[in-house]
Amino acid sequence: xxxxxxxxxxxxxxxxxxxxxxxxxxxxxxxxxxxxxxxxxxxxxxxxxxxxxxxxxxxxxxxxxxxxxxxxxxxxxxxxxxxxxxxxxxxxxxxxxxxxxxxxxxxxxxxxxxxxxxxxxxxxxxxxxxxxxxxxxxxxxxxxxxxxxxxxxxxxxxxxxxxxxxxxxxxxx
Amino acid sequence: xxxxxxxxxxxxxxxxxxxxxxxxxxxxxxxxxxxxxxxxxxxxxxxxxxxxxxxxxxxxxxxxxxxxxxxxxxxxxxxxxxxxxxxxxxxxxxxxxxxxxxxxxxxxxxxxxxxxxxxxxxxxxxxxxxxx
Numbered sequence: 001x002x003x004x005x006x007x008x009x010x011x012x013x014x015x016x017x018x019x020x021x022x023x024x025x026x027x028x029x030x031x032x033x034x035x036x037x038x039x040x041x042x043x044x045x046x047x048x049x050x051x052x053x054x055x056x057x058x059x060x061x062x063x064x065x066x067x068x069x070x071x072x073x074x075x076x077x078x079x080x081x082x083x084x085x086x087x088x089x090x091x092x093x094x095x096x097x098x099x100x101x102x103x104x105x106x107x108x109x110x111x112x113x114x115x116x117x118x119x120x121x122x123x124x125x126x127x128x129x130x131x132x133x134x135x136x137x138x139x140x141x142x143x144x145x146x147x148x149x150x151x152x153x154x155x156x157x158x159x160x161x162x163x164x165x166x167x168x169x170x171x172x173x
Numbered sequence: 174x175x176x177x178x179x180x181x182x183x184x185x186x187x188x189x190x191x192x193x194x195x196x197x198x199x200x201x202x203x204x205x206x207x208x209x210x211x212x213x214x215x216x217x218x219x220x221x222x223x224x225x226x227x228x229x230x231x232x233x234x235x236x237x238x239x240x241x242x243x244x245x246x247x248x249x250x251x252x253x254x255x256x257x258x259x260x261x262x263x264x265x266x267x268x269x270x271x272x273x274x275x276x277x278x279x280x281x282x283x284x285x286x287x288x289x290x291x292x293x294x295x296x297x298x299x300x301x302x303x304x305x
Contacts, residue, residue, distance in 0.1 A: 083209045
């Protein structure tokens with residue numbers, strides 16, 4: 001049986017995980033499957049180590065980020081987060097998205113990096129609150145459909161964050 | 174990725190950008206969002222006494238295809254009844270704009286926005302009849 005990403009790193013299958021532990025276990029596997037160790041091995045052993053290295057990389061990237069970790073956890077539980085198909089977000093949430101998008105545009109036009117920094121800070125606060133809500137929904141209440149909606153919200157916030165960061169980089173260039 | 178001429182035309186000269194009074198009983202507002210790409214779309218329709226859509230406005234934050242899809246449907250909506258409006262399919266939008274497969278979700282967003290705006294207006298009108 002193939003181990004899931006959590007099991008691969010000896011972590012409990014839950015949203016709230018110890019990120020230091022994740023780092024440590026990842027580095028341990030990385031060193032164990034390093035190609036240098038397999039120079040004299042059989043082709044089958046080399047192939048297996050390469051497969052493990054690939055899985056470890058993918059698992060690490062997935063678990064490291066809160067949004068993809070929650071999305072993956074829901075997938076294990078058989079829940080699709082419907083980020084491609086579900087467009088019905090709470091209206092007040094979408095209204096906020098509109099307002100933030102307008103604020104980004106205004107700040108960009110005015111070349112106002114401070115305003116963008118402030119928005120970025122707001123996005124981090126939003127993400128933090130949503131991470132906390134995910135912990136409650138996934139680990140404590142086992143409310144998967146609520147968790148799926150939070151993942152969809154985080155998807156917006158993540159996109160907003162990267163757009164603001166790009167805009168700041170462009171203005172500071 | 175290359176946009177079709179029609180997408181570029183709507184993107185560069187978007188029709189009917191703006192807002193209608195969302196508290197007007199004759200106005201229906203649909204807000205939808207696509208988590209996968211972060212696009213947000215607000216579509217508003219205003220009907221006359223005969224129930225025909227006489228004005229439509231949109232505001233969209235997203236890629237060129239999302240903007241073009243919403244701009245196009247505001248043109249299509251004018252002169253239609255609510256039932257006709259609800260029949261507009263994303264496939265027709267995608268075909269008109271020659272959207273590539275990866276951008277089909279933009280046309281889905283526009284279809285969902287129409288449905289949300291029609292539903293909003295219908296719930297307002299039912300409420301009005303009940304109050305009367």
